[in-house]
Amino acid sequence: MKSENSPKEAPRKVLIIGGGFVGLECARRLANDERFEVSLVDRNNHHLFQPLLYQVATASLAAPDIARSLRQILEKARNVTVLMDEIADLSPGERTATGKSGHVYSYDYLVLATGVRTSFFGNLGWEQHTLGLKTLAEAQMIRRTVLSNLEKAELSTDPDERRRLMTVAIVGGGPTGVELAGAFADLLRRSLHTNFRRIDTTKLRVILIEGSERILGAYDEEQSEYAEKRLSHLGVEVRTSTTVSNVSAQCVHLGNGETIDTAAIVWAAGTEASPLAAKLDVPPADRAGRIAPEPDLSLPGHPEIFAGGDVVSIRDGKGNPVPGVAPAAMQMGRHIAKVLKIDADRYTDEARPAFKYYDKGIMAIIGKNAAVVKSGNLRLRAFPAWLAWLFVHVLFLIGFRNKLSVLLGWAFAYLRDTPDTRIIVNSADNEQEAAAQAGESYPDAA
């Protein structure tokens, strides 16, 4: 028996932590439903279109092209309040969350959608020598480091130092590592070679290091082979079955005893659940600290707490793990909103619907004009796969005004073979100056 909410009933307080695909989609579905009072808390003020983050790192797109103010997106959702804060602690017993700002947020429903962060598998210290790729700031840091290294190489007269500055090591042969390696090979070896007078950028080394037997392990074997061949063609040195035993400031030490001297180490070898997941009353589902929710995406023993996106570990109908891709996250966000609405609709204890993943497939781009696509029984590669990639990503960006600007940027870069966003905004010095002006004082960096 269904019954509408009595108009006198207070709206249910929904606290969504994280403005990624899960959180944003959930908030959108609850928008202007007056049975809910939604707070969306994120430590940034923007939603990030993460699938294109590697393009910011490789100077193909500007940061605002792939990020948009959460307030702006949710401008017309009158029952949604966006707050920029970082949740530091959760008290599931009291149904509260505490922000770094000191604010205490109380909730009737909690949606945890804080995603993952770069993981170093317990190797403390590696973090300070490597560059991750999870946030806009990290993407800009990769760009700044690689471009600054080329500037330093152009100034340097020491051949060893030059070689080191002209080597980029990417650890991890998953989609992120492959996309970065392909884009860097395009940018550094092809686009920039007419820009320098003293160094030969075609001699630049991009090394992709993967511990297992093949790159793109989630794809078919022949797709991995194609990707490897394609990367080699672009000049990327692909090292499979190669483990990393240590990382230091200027060097990657491989399991086979070899060392690679480099001034830029990108770490794309693993992720772990955001630390908030550990503050819940549930044991982690895997070594990465992810949570295993009930089929409806609520937590065991906590029907009022939901989790979705990269922070959870679930399997689809066929028993395969649901991949950490945007469509999966958006589907989870929509599902959580649906369950909340069903909860609000009725007073019976009927079972909530289970989350069902509609697999739209996975795709990875490999430099200019090539990609691999795996969707159901469909397998694409080379130019058709690249076209499919372009189509899907532009489609996804709909709703962003950035779409047009991204398309234009790509069109120019494609035709002219040279992206125009390769400026270095902050040198480390500038950052210190900037920080100093913000009223903070830093000592001189070494």
Add this chain to the structure above:
Amino acid sequence: MKSENSPKEAPRKVLIIGGGFVGLECARRLANDERFEVSLVDRNNHHLFQPLLYQVATASLAAPDIARSLRQILEKARNVTVLMDEIADLSPGERTATGKSGHVYSYDYLVLATGVRTSFFGNLGWEQHTLGLKTLAEAQMIRRTVLSNLEKAELSTDPDERRRLMTVAIVGGGPTGVELAGAFADLLRRSLHTNFRRIDTTKLRVILIEGSERILGAYDEEQSEYAEKRLSHLGVEVRTSTTVSNVSAQCVHLGNGETIDTAAIVWAAGTEASPLAAKLDVPPADRAGRIAPEPDLSLPGHPEIFAGGDVVSIRDGKGNPVPGVAPAAMQMGRHIAKVLKIDADRYTDEARPAFKYYDKGIMAIIGKNAAVVKSGNLRLRAFPAWLAWLFVHVLFLIGFRNKLSVLLGWAFAYLRDTPDTRIIVNSADNEQEAAAQAGESYPDAA
């Protein structure tokens, strides 16, 4: 008597310091002239289109829209080497310059075009509490500070703190201050009012403080009056004949004893010559440390050293000071290249031509749809002036591929009344993390 350079003569080494309008224009004019071997040294890797910098500060444009890689611009100038370095010292006697990188650059000709930096008229300590607007990093810091303050105000429950976070003080009623005040009033009071749930952004205060009797002192009196009326209409509090006696972390102290509580103080009240000017053998021409060159733009006693742009103080044919605008800088850059070519052409001691400034006028924009233009006997204001401003700035951007992207951004923002680049990329926390990843270690900021 003219004579061509002998083919055996070594090319003359030209060292250009600064990749702004002077340096870039000079390098362009010397491009592929094999009598010259040009090194263009800049501490950034990009040329900055400074007239639009305020739009980055007010979230209307993205950083790459107004900056372009110097290497890319000078890609086809085979005799020009671009080097990213900061010149720390000059030895005019030895004809060398030393970079922070440790490199020593020797030259036959030196072109000093390092511009100006923000000046606090000897008030040490004010710098750390205020935000300047000379570099991309500074522009991004202004944007970040103002937008973050609004986020904090939305979180705050203390009315005094909220008021403070919702006050922007701009010191200096010249073109920079006026353009910033107009754009902030547009952005903060109009575009953003539907974005927040707890604060009323139409109550936001933008205060423009000017020490002299009127703003835009370089314009006619009725133009200043118009600008003041227009700013007031946008909601800006214009305080003329108002001096600043002190600046602290949270407060501007005025000469009349009044204090303004604010969490964002932009300092647009003065500039001084870049410190390199003081390393030359010439006495400064004014209190701002600028240099008075000979009519040909070389320095007294140093026919091999030239200076141009904001770092020099010169007068036009009518005895008026040449303004610090882009057309003046470009004309000086071209003039210096012309003198260098004449020098290379002949062996006589004929006098070099004197620099002649062709005054194209000055213009300042005041929020949406309004500007003032002063050019010869022509005076424009309101919408016609705004159209003229738009036309001239788009024309100037020709040569940048960014032109189209800027135009599109403006068109969208104009039609929708809401710019899309208002993302906060780095919180102070993110910056520390990013810096830590670059291998530097900073202690926790206060």
